[in-house]
Amino acid sequence: MDVLIAGSHGGVGQHVTELLAESEQTAHAMVRTESQVDEMEEKFGVDVVVADLAEDVTHAVEGCDAVIFAAGSSGEDVEGVDRDGAIRLIDAAEQEGAERFVMLSSINADRPEESPEALQPYLEAKLAADEHLQDSDLIYTIVRPGALTDEPATGEIEVARRVERGEITRADVARILVAALDIENTYGKTFETIEGDESIEDALETV
Template identity: 40%
Template sequence: MKVAVIGANGKIGTHVVEQLQQEQKHDVVAIVRKQEQLDAWQQKDVQARLVDLEDPVGNIAKAMADIDAIIFTAGSGADTGSDKTLLVDLDGAVKAMAAASAAGTQRFVLVSALQAHRRESWNEDLKAYYVAKHFADNELMRSDLDWTIVRPGGLTDESGSNKVQLAKDLSSGTIPRKDVASILVRCLDTPKTIGKHFDALEGNTEVDKAVAEV
């Protein structure tokens, strides 16, 4: 498959691109917003394309014309306001879904947030973020795409143990970004994850086994 990683310059996205490149099972395309980011990936022999999620759906769809699967890891970042959160984490994600449908890209793996499906569990200090994730998830579940939604807990930059716990309802906890990336990559090759959504935390089960048992 040719896999587009939207948000390839982010911390999770970078791990996803690197893992796909190392495994060489799929062709990976890094989707980024800035020319210097594109240049940096190309210097590492990774295909890269410029896409701005605030552009019209048609522009995004053109960049997806030959793509078989999308892993959406983009986010507005902690330093932006609620307006950017809604424009990127919600509207950007929904535009990417519409672009995938228009381009004939069927597989779509989305990064959400722990317990985004349960309003009563939302962190009040991050309410706009959870609103964005909640409704983006719902739009994906209503789509005709072959979707998977991964809801990681608090993200850390630890090296990762490749051991996780995956379930529909998990309490608060953390998970290294590298392990989140491993989950996303494994979902691509695990058809039974299609139509599934689940929380993800660090745990005691190898990623391959945990994803296979979702």
């Protein structure tokens, strides 16, 4: 399977890229600028494609079977990246014949009013992208993690349509995104996740 990783240079995206580079899948790391190409090629040994989510991204999806969206604006341009950029990539994936799309979203995306006011525009942007994906013809999985940390992966999580607020490592989120590609039980599902006591594979098989 040829998999495009949007946001491959980011915190979660680099973990995703490393996992896919070590797997039987063919990874295509999408970066925003030419200056990141050599770094990603040398670090992970994967194909790298330059595409900006603020512009046309159709060429990035050409020949890909699946997309993992792990990009984010870090709050700097939630409408341009987290909403419109994601929507632009969803549309391009449909147009180019990709079948699978795994979206990194956020806990509380579907109820932003329950979060601090400063976070609400970001969550509203994520919700708009999630809903656009749900309305598409792509086989989607939407993963909504709790607060992200840089601790080492534990390999153990809790997954449900709703979970209590909590934390989860970026490394574990990456493992979830990659594992979900092939676990049919996640197809067409949206779920929240935090650290827990069940293996990632078992949790995804029963979500």
